[in-house]
Each structure stands twice: as C-alpha cells, then as structure tokens.
Amino acid sequence: MHSSVLTYSQPDSPLSPGKYSRKSLDDVRSNGWLDAMKASSPPRKKLPKGSNFQVASIDYDIEEYRSFMVDYPSALDSFEEIIDRAKNKKVAVFLDYDGTLSPIVDDPDSAFMSQAMRTTVRSVARYFPTAIISGRSRDKVFDLVKLTELYYAGSHGMDIIGPFSQTPSTDHQGKETTLFQPAREFLPMIDEVFRTLVEITKDIMGAKVENHKFCVSVHYRNVEENSWTTIGQRVHDMLKNYPPLRSTHGRKVLEVRPVIDWNKGKAVEFLLESLGLNNDWDDVLPIYIGDDRTDEDAFKVLRESNRGCGILVSSVKKESSAFYSLRDPTEVMKFLQLLVNWKRPEIEGKYGEK
Numbered sequence: 001m002h003s004s005v006l007t008y009s010q011p012d013s014p015l016s017p018g019k020y021s022r023k024s025l026d027d028v029r030s031n032g033w034l035d036a037m038k039a040s041s042p043p044r045k046k047l048p049k050g051s052n053f054q055v056a057s058i059d060y061d062i063e064e065y066r067s068f069m070v071d072y073p074s075a076l077d078s079f080e081e082i083i084d085r086a087k088n089k090k091v092a093v094f095l096d097y098d099g100t101l102s103p104i105v106d107d108p109d110s111a112f113m114s115q116a117m118r119t120t121v122r123s124v125a126r127y128f129p130t131a132i133i134s135g136r137s138r139d140k141v142f143d144l145v146k147l148t149e150l151y152y153a154g155s156h157g158m159d160i161i162g163p164f165s166q167t168p169s170t171d172h173q174g175k176e177t178t179l180f181q182p183a184r185e186f187l188p189m190i191d192e193v194f195r196t197l198v199e200i201t202k203d204i205m206g207a208k209v210e211n212h213k214f215c216v217s218v219h220y221r222n223v224e225e226n227s228w229t230t231i232g233q234r235v236h237d238m239l240k241n242y243p244p245l246r247s248t249h250g251r252k253v254l255e256v257r258p259v260i261d262w263n264k265g266k267a268v269e270f271l272l273e274s275l276g277l278n279n280d281w282d283d284v285l286p287i288y289i290g291d292d293r294t295d296e297d298a299f300k301v302l303r304e305s306n307r308g309c310g311i312l313v314s315s316v317k318k319e320s321s322a323f324y325s326l327r328d329p330t331e332v333m334k335f336l337q338l339l340v341n342w343k344r345p346e347i348e349g350k351y352g353e354k
Contacts, residue, residue: 264294
C-alpha cells in the first residue's frame with residue numbers, strides 16, 4: 001500500500017501565502033472544513049460573576065450540561081459500578097495527555113501536568129499496566145510526563161515504546177528501540193510538510209505549527225476566528241499536493257497525518273496484545289480516558305466490542321462513544337486516585353507491601 005510513497009513526486013516549493021483567491025477560500029466553507037473547525041472548538045461562555053469554580057468551568061448552559069450527564073454519567077459518581085465490572089479482571093489504563101492529565105492552555109509548550117498528577121499516574125502504573133496515547137510526539141510527551149514506568153504512544157499511536165524498566169530504551173549499539181512504528185516510511189514527507197506549513201502560515205498571527213514526528217499539528221487556538229477560514233484553506237490546499245496524507249480536527253488544531261489504517265483505537269488493541277491481554281476479553285477491563293476527537297477511535301473500539309470503559313473528559317455537551325465522563329483533569333486525578341485506593345489493599349495483602 002505504501003510503496004508508492006517512497007517515489008512520490010514532491011512539489012518544488014511551498015505554496016505562497018498570498019496566492020489564495022476568493023473561489024479558493026469558498027472551498028473550505030463548502031467542503032465542511034470550517035464547520036468542523038468550529039465544531040471541534042466550542043467558544044467559552046461567560047458566566048455571571050461570583051460563580052463557583054465548578055460552575056465556571058462549564059462552557060455551556062447548566063441545563064445542557066445536566067442533559068449531557070444523563071447520557072454520560074460522572075465516572076466519579078459511577079465508580080462502584082465501574083469497579084463491579086473490574087472485579088476478578090485485569091485492568092489496563094490508557095490516558096490521553098492534553099486536556100486529560102494537563103489543562104488545555106494557549107501555548108502547547110506550557111501544558112505541564114502538576115506534580116500531584118504525576119505522583120498519581122506513577123501510583124496507577126504501580127498497580128496497572130498504564131499507557132499514555134497522545135497526538136504529541138513520543139519524545140515530547142515523555143519530556144512532559146517524565147515517568148519511565150509507562151508505555152508511550154505518540155503521534156496518535158504511530159510511535160510506541162514500552163516502559164524503560166521492562167523494555168530497554170537503547171539496544172547494544174546505543175540506538176533507541178521501539179515497539180511499533182507503522183508509518184516510518186512517511187517520515188521524509190512529514191518533515192517536508194512541516195516546513196511547508198511553517199512557511200504558509202507564518203503571516204497568520206497566533207498560528208503555531210508543531211512537528212510530532214509522524215504527524216504535524218497546526219494550532220489555531222490563538223488565531224482570531226475571522227482567520228480560521230484562511231488557515232483551514234491553506235492546509236486544505238497544501239494537502240492536494242500530498243495524497244498520502246490527510247487532515248483531522250482536534251480542539252483548535254488541525255492534524256496532518258498519513259492515510260493509514262491506524263489510530264488511537266488501533267494503538268489500544270496493539271498495546272493490549274503486547275501485554276498479553278488481548279486473548280480472553282472476559283478477564284480484561286481496559287479503561288481509556290481522553291478529551292479529544294481523536295480519542296473517539298479508542299472509545300469506539302471499547303464500545304463496539306463491549307469490552308472496556310471509555311471516559312470522556314469534557315465540561316461541554318458533546319456526542320461521544322464513551323460510557324462515562326469527567327469534567328476536567330482535576331476530576332481525572334480524583335478518579336485515578338480512587339482506582340489506586342481500590343487496588344492497593346489487594347496487592348499489599350497479597351505481597352505484604354506497606
């Protein structure tokens with residue numbers, strides 16, 4: 001399928017930022033790109049002064065959020081129900097990073113997780129196989145998390161490595177080793193696309209382009225909304241020169257990545273198989289926690305097979321394939337702590353730990 005990529009003819013030079021006609025700008029409106037950009041980036045709603053923190057964190061009307069909670073009940077309130085499903089099963093925990101372990105911030109480079117969250121995730125990894133599956137490059141997310149006990153799947157699961165304590169990060173020649181990289185042959189193309197995107201968005205104030213090794217992110221969180229059409233059109237037009245690549249929409253970000261049958265859901269299945277947990281689903285309960293549209297691929301895998309627990313992190317009403325919800329990273333940490341507190345007595349009693 002991908003052999004043609006190696007001989008694919010690349011454009012001679014980047015697209016010029018100034019060459020877009022009115023007809024061209026209409027394309028991104030008519031093909032649904034602009035609507036998708038807006039749908040994945042809901043505006044924050046200003047609530048009355050004096051609202052408490054929990055209410056102020058909700059972007060839409062209280063009634064809308066309550067109706068959302070009916071379809072996706074709080075994982076905190078439903079913890080006993082989740083634990084009932086987990087009894088006598090091996091639990092594996094999968095976590096997104098941005099918006100799940102760290103807050104969404106204007107500058108992606110400043111999306112730091114708290115020390116309390118880091119300590120909590122380390123505790124989770126002590127009792128359960130734990131992986132972080134992020135759109136960021138594997139190296140970047142590891143630099144932010146700084147825990148060697150975890151599996152890391154960067155670039156939406158296209159770059160996977162195991163815990164350093166179990167899988168050495170280097171081989172005998174000192175080269176880094178990985179578990180899986182299904183899109184390795186796209187690396188030259190991704191590098192070229194990154195340089196092109198930097199060039200064609202440099203005149204759009206607030207735009208930020210990141211190279212995540214196997215995908216490229218174009219952030220428009222700090223771009224004025226009246227320029228979203230322009231940034232969407234430029235990405236759209238550039239992709240016409242790269243048929244092996246496609247764009248997906250996240251929270252105020254466009255992700256350019258290879259057209260391969262791989263996503264966060266596939267990464268979950270691969271990791272479960274690597275852990276030896278993919279044979280008898282009656283004995284396994286995967287828990288996946290994420291906030292982004294790209295996490296829906298993992299939620300769908302768990303829902304369609306009825307073999308896991310998807311938890312959406314959101315303070316706004318949205319459609320999802322998840323079973324439960326948590327409002328923000330603070331609630332994520334509380335849920336993870338409950339999970340640790342539930343498992344700790346069993347492990348300590350079994351092995352005499354203190």
